Amino acid sequence: MGITMNAAAAEPLALESRFQKNVRDAGGAAIADLLQRAANSEDEKLVETLAVAAYERCWEKLHCGSWKDVLPVWRQAFGLASVLRARCLLRCKQSPECLKMLDMCLMMAGPLAPSETHALIASVERQLAEDAQQDEPSEPRHFKRPRLEAEGLLHLGGEVKEPMLTFPVRRLEMPTLEEFRHNVMLQNEPVVITGAMEFWPALGRAAGQERAWKDVKYLRRVAGLRTVPVEIGSSYLGDDWGQELMTLNEFLDQHIIPPLAKDTESHLTSPRRLGYLAQHRLFDQIPALGRDIMTPDYCTVLRDEDVEDEEDITINSWFGPGGTVSPLHFDPKDNVLCQVVGAKYLRLYAPEESEKLYPIEGLLSNTSLVQVEDPDDEQFPEFRDAKYVECVLREGEMLYIPPTYWHYVRSLSTSFSIWTRSDGLRVIKKMVGLALSQAELLKVGPIASHHSLRLLPVSKKKKKQKFVIGDEYGVVSSYQMKKGEPQNVYKSVTLAGPVACVTMGTSKGTEDKAFIATGQHVHGLSKKGKEFFKFQSNLAEPMRKIHAYDSQLWTTTDFTFNQYDNGADKHSYVSPDRINDAIVVPINHEQDFYGVLGCQDRYIRVVKDSKSVSKKAMAAPVTALCRVPPATGKGSALSGPAHILYGTAAGSLGLISYNGDKLKNKWKTSSQSSLSSSISHNGSGSSGDSALPQSTATINSITCFDINRDDHPEILVGRDDGRVEVYSFNPNSGDVVKLFEHVNSDSIRCVQGGIVATPGFEELVATTFSGRVLSFTTEPLDQPDDDDTYGRSRGTVQRETRIVKLRKEVAALEDKIARMSLQRGSKDKEYLPVAEDLVVNSKFLLNAALGAYDVSLEIPVNIQMIVLHSAVPLDLLENESNLAIVSKSPVDPANGTHFLATYRCLEPTHRLEFQVRTIEGQFGHVEATVVANTQPRSAQTIKFYVKPLSLHHRVNELTEAEEAELQKPCNTLQLSGDFSLVQIHDWVSMCLPEVPGRLQTEDVTLRYRNTFLGSSLVCRYSKGEASFSTPSVSVIAILKEIITKEATARKATLNISLDIKKESVPVMLGYLRPLLDAKHALASQVKLIDGLKELQLHEEDYTAWMAPEYQHILENSEKILAEFKLSPKALNYLAGILTDLYVDLCKFRGTSAKQNLPRLYQLIEHYHFDTLVEFYMREEREC
Secondary structure (H helix, E strand, O other), rough: OOOOEEEEEOOHHHHHHHHHHHHHHHHHHHHHHHHHHHOOOOOOHHHHHHHHHHHHHHHHOOOOHHHHHHOHHHHHHHHHHHHHHHHHHHOOHHHHHHHOOOHHHHHHHHHOOOOOOOHHHHHHHHHHHHHHHHHHHOOOOOOOOOOOOOOOOOEEEOOOOOOOOOOEEEEEOOOHHHHHHHHHHHOOOOOOEOOOOOOHHHHOOOOOEEEEEEOHHHHHHHHHHOEEEEEEOOOOOOOOOOEEEEHHHHHHHHHOOOOOOOOOOOOOOOOOOOOEEEEEOHHHHHHHHHHHOOOOOHHHHHOOOOOOOOOOOOOEEEEOOOOOOOEEEOOOOOOEEEEOOOOOOEEEEEEHHHHOOOOOOOOOEEEEOOOOOOOOOOOOOOOHHOOOOEEEOOEEEEEEEEEOOOEEEEEOOOOEEEEEEEEEEEOOOHOOOOEEEEEEEEEEOOOOOOOOEEEEEOOOOOOOOOOOOOOOOOOEEEEEOOOOEEEEEOOOOOOOOOOEEEEEEOOOOOOOOOOEEEOEEEEEEEEOOOOEEEOOOHHHHHHHHEEEEOOOEEEEOOEEEEEEEEEEEEEEEEEEOOEEOOOOOOOEOOOOOOEEEEEEEOOEEEEEEEEEEEEEEOOOOEEEEOOOOOOOOOOOOOOEEEEEEEEEOOOEEEEEEEOOEEEEEEEOOOOOOHHHHOOEEEOEOOOOOOOOOOOOOOOOEEEEEEEOOOOOOOOEEEEEEOOOEEEEOOOHHHHHHHEEEEEOOOOOOEEEEEEOOOOOOOOEEEEEOOOOOEEEHHHOOOOOOOOOOOOOEHHHHHHHHHHHHHHHHHHHHHHHHHHHHHHOOOOOOOOOOOOOOOOOOEEEHHHHHHHEEEEEEEOOOEEEEEEEEEOEEEOOOOHHHOOEEEEEOOEEHHOEOOOEEEEEEOOOOOEEEEEEOOOOOEEEEEEEEEEEOOOOOOEEEEEEEEEEOOOOEEOOOOHHHHHHOOOOOEEEEEEEEEEOOOHHHHHHHHHHOOOOOOOOOOOOOEEEOOOOOEEEEEEEOOOOEEEEEOOOHHHHHHHHHHHHHHHHHOOOEEEEEEOOOOOHHHHHHHHHHHHHHHHHHHHHHHHHHHHHHHHHOOOHHHHOOOOOOHHHHHOHHHHHHHHHHHHHHHHHHHHHHHHHHHHHHHHHOOOOOOOHHHHHHHHHHHOOHHHHHHHHHHHHHOO
């Protein structure tokens, strides 16, 4: 018997550093070492020895106490040890033992099992199937006794003798979800539902008989060799109850298939023990069976529509012979029991009858002592008075059982049932979750552009789409997919620079023609790749986005939006700040075009010809725009306003409309919470919901496409943190629901929707920074491939085909390298290999919610390390998701080093993210040197500039609360002199971030808010005059220092007037108070933890008398201690702000702060807010 190792079995098993740390923290250093050595060793015998040792130690950890108390890390470790052992067994050609080991892995580790477990199982099952075919004799076997199932005569279920029902359960024919919620669920009434399972393949009705569970041959073929836990005994309360592990074939033979009644010696049969498979997540273990059933829609209904959190639906199986009993008990969750094979008798009691049902005291308090169908009247006298309802549940019927409803179950025949448990999920909206399968289509060069990918129209013949893609190397390629493989349609010559934009023509006859922007050039390529158009702009700035319609061309650079007609300038608009994205939309008729610009200064602008005709302020810089396709149908083409979706740098989504007159907000999401609680439209809240938290990462790309064929386009989103998301939305009501989310290791640059790989299956296609083209398709890639003789899934076939092709390509490259090495060896020694320049995607962006800077660095290859050097002090924030090791070096302010740290990546990654907090008043460069893990080594240095008021962010429109803040006492700095508007604008730009690059008015007003403290700053300036208002004396001091220094350097006359209000000091301290209170409250909580834990240990009923706030401290003690560990750093940062405030106050008073600083430090250490305010105000009075 030959064993073919698949890719999952051949690759080394990677152990994450976080997992190793968790094992060691839990006291399993020896286990971690055993697993690590086994994973890294190439000696098969040593691997087996180490894996067995780790397996046995993990087994002890799993069985040293109650299962609910077992740490998840031990289950994960057991899964890894099991996979290591299974690999050894597979190499030794012990397929059955290997399969059993992998089943143990799935049963004990559950969802924590290694991801390759199912791939290994598929490989073993294929091999066993091949061996079975080889061992099949040419002549039929002759059995001593005929086997009914071999003749296809044995089916499960059989005739059922139903009991007479006195109080039958109400029966409903497939109610709607709303009817079910209002008339059944909210009434807490059990109901039998009929007609809702007709299309289940397992039932063998409308879906055909091929996968019917009545057929024993089918069960043996799909799962016969799989090991399952079998419970022995008629009831788990009986003295004969126990558990055994056996294969499904053994279970069928021993407990399900009846012994043959007709025997040559006797018609009698010996009695057998009852055995059944219960409360087991069989479908997680054997997904092939899980594909034969469907999750009932009634499991997706919420009792409370305002509930935000939800638990997963638990699906368990029950499979056993007739006569098996489940004692009277209740479950805390909603139950839907689905009967697939056979019939069951159920008796149900309402929770109000509990006192008459005699629950067991102690651990099994949800189970009754009474034998329902034969009660002991003397021992349980009140039981017969308990009211009940009853039913016989037949094949294809469902029974809804409300939470805490008592139920007794008896199998009337061989029975296969599905129990689904949930907490009552949401009506209708939770049903629209989208299942997409991921596949990598191909890889090109690095991609930085957000407009790098476009799809051609659907081919009438092949019913799918080709796509065009451009990369940073200036290469434009077109591909089509054939049997999961990319086929190159054309590949252009390398253009003059990186491809900035790929777009398709929008006029009739040009929809299949690609227009490519690179530098100052636009190239037009036909669908065959032939260049038919070339254009060069007269602007110095490179183009970022283009749009083509007939003879007209719109181009977008960093600051200009131009329109050309037949190559001649027609209109031009200069934006006050950088244009991040632009689209061209017709409004009133087909050729009445308007430009919509998403700008860095937090505005969406509408441009007609050369003028801005409307604008709308946004909460963050607008980074992506997309027009919602107009509704199809007669008279609906372009008569109404254009609806435009936008995404921001803060991660929020929104919809606006433009009717040719003004922009109007339809709805928007917050970037700081889940969609379910953060959607607003027209100023009011919305009922849209999402089970997943809303990401705060920048939205790089956004488009609309009907991916689930519901005749309404969905929103496809690509984010800078690697997330791909799909949302459904209603443009009128504002309801937004997240349907799908997937997180990639690379940032997403562009997303598109179409039909690329397989006709009839819509998909989302995305490009990443490293050049990967990903597909998220509605095609179920885990389903068997009809053309594959081995029964592999479509995804597996595509992957393995691609692996074979890649191996051939690698072999060809290795041959080429060998030849080139020989050629190089014959040349002079002075010629050495030189590394290419790295393409780096970097971000240094102020996170307003965190009050710190998000820093991300990404390259197309793996990162070895990043060295962070700063000329200004930085506070490095903790980031649990960052697995790199951080080493901080001593600072050397004398030589300009105020911060120096090195990130060393433990695992292969292209991208690293972290957060730093700056100190206002300190300004200078931060340098990040990225070292690539390549041969030869290459590195690239990126510079970021920290401005003096670096924690202030721009605010365009103020809320009522923010307007009220401006009415508080403020300090004012007024400047006058012979400076120009451009000069004062430059000086302000040196101090503050997000200052517009271009001026458009004579009088400028800019509003800012400190992201860490919340204080405001208003800047107003024009030629020769400027004023700055803020409650912060420190901000006034910083502005005065920087502007005075610059004016002196340029020899500009400057008159300075200061108005420092003493009332502003308590205002500023009020901004600091919540932060100071929280840190000192944390210290107080830490002092109580030990004493509270002592009480918890000695007082069993402590929850009855302990105050809620003390219980809260106990429940969150670990979190409190972890936060307290970081508290000194945070307190030092706050102390620095208080010290700067006091020093700046003293400067403006003309006094020395030095003698009073020790007193200030003492007040901060022994914090009391009123005393702190009194200290500042006393100094004010003394001055």
